[in-house]
Amino acid sequence: DAKTTQPNSMESNEEEPVHLPCNHSTISGTDYIHWYRQLPSQGPEYVIHGLTSNVNNRMASLAIAEDRKSSTLILHRATLRDAAVYYCILSYGFRDDKIIFGKGTRLHILP
Amino acid sequence: GAGVSQTPSNKVTEKGKYVELRCDPISGHTALYWYRQSLGQGPEFLIYFQGTGAADDSGLPNDRFFAVRPEGSVSTLKIQRTERGDSAVYLCASSRNRGGANVLTFGAGSRLTVL
Numbered sequence: 487d488a489k490t491t492q493p494n495s496m497e498s499n500e501e502e503p504v505h506l507p508c509n510h511s512t513i514s515g516t517d518y519i520h521w522y523r524q525l526p527s528q529g530p531e532y533v534i535h536g537l538t539s540n541v542n543n544r545m546a547s548l549a550i551a552e553d554r555k556s557s558t559l560i561l562h563r564a565t566l567r568d569a570a571v572y573y574c575i576l577s578y579g580f581r582d583d584k585i586i587f588g589k590g591t592r593l594h595i596l597p
Numbered sequence: 598g599a600g601v602s603q604t605p606s607n608k609v610t611e612k613g614k615y616v617e618l619r620c621d622p623i624s625g626h627t628a629l630y631w632y633r634q635s636l637g638q639g640p641e642f643l644i645y646f647q648g649t650g651a652a653d654d655s656g657l658p659n660d661r662f663f664a665v666r667p668e669g670s671v672s673t674l675k676i677q678r679t680e681r682g683d684s685a686v687y688l689c690a691s692s693r694n695r696g697g698a699n700v701l702t703f704g705a706g707s708r709l710t711v712l
Contacts, residue, residue: 518698529601529688529703530640537698573639577699584630584653585690585701587639 490574495592498564506559506591508574513554518577520585521548521559523570530573530587533559569595599623601704603689609710610679618674618707622691628652629672630701631664632688640688646672679711 491509498504510519521533534541534548536557541548547560561568573590577583602621610616622629628647632640642656646666654664661679666672676683686708690701 520698520700522701529690529706530701531703532700535698535700571639583699584642584645584656585699586642587632589639 490576490588492572492574492588492591494589495594497594497596499596500566501563504561504564504568504593506561506572506574506593507556508558509556510574510576511555513576514578516578519548519550519554519557520575520577521546522573522575522587523568524573524590525567525570533572564593564595566595566597569593601689601691601702603687603704603707605707606705607708607710609712611712612679612681614679614711616676616679616709618676618687618689618709620672620674620689620691620704622670622672622689623702624670626691626693626702627669628692628699629666630690630692631672631674632690633685634688634706635685643674676709679709681711684709684711 518535518537520535522530523533524530534543534546536548536550549558571590571592573587604619630645631643634640644654644657644664645652649666649669661677663675686706688706690703692699692701
């Protein structure tokens with residue numbers, strides 16, 4: 487399984503942008519980059535995914551490096567409700583594939 | 598249904614007992630996944646189904662753990678002779694899984710405590 491590396495924890499101030507990094511140097515050409523987050527006492531929830539191009543949705547933006555060996559999840563204006571563990575995951579795109587979670591980044595939002 | 602439903606939400610049992618955890622996926626989702634999560638850790642993959650068959654059960658820790666999905670919808674995770682180390686939150690997820698990106702929707706989990 488392709489692996490990702492994320493910082494254990496990060497802090498950000500409320501109402502400021504947050505950039506969550508992820509390294510995936512062994513990514514293959516058909517691996518999708520997924521981000522999930524897990525709020526306290528809840529199951530993980532899907533945030534965003536991408537293959538090669540940057541992606542935007544109502545929750546966040548995903549910036550993918552040109553060589554695809556790293557990516558950054560961008561929360562444009564963090565709120566206290568964004569405090570969660572964020573997981574960066576690779577998934578093979580052309581067949582059924584299990585999703586393997588690492589330890590993720592615990593994001594703390596300071597009021 | 599609107600989301601993935603898991604029952605029970607909490608289960609307390611004694612060491613050595615048998616436990617069943619149920620997952621009702623989103624209607625029309627062909628793939629179903631089971632994970633378990635210990636405190637402070639990320640979800641650990643156990644098994645996933647494509648339709649009625651187990652496509653990958655490589656994460657099941659030992660033969661005390663078994664899962665079924667007889668009609669391709671509801672799934673049951675079965676744990677025999679429970680041990681204290683089985684205490685965790687058991688998460689279920691489902692996806693349409695029609696190729697391309699595989700986006701999972703998770704349930705709230707079943708918290709199992711083995712005394």
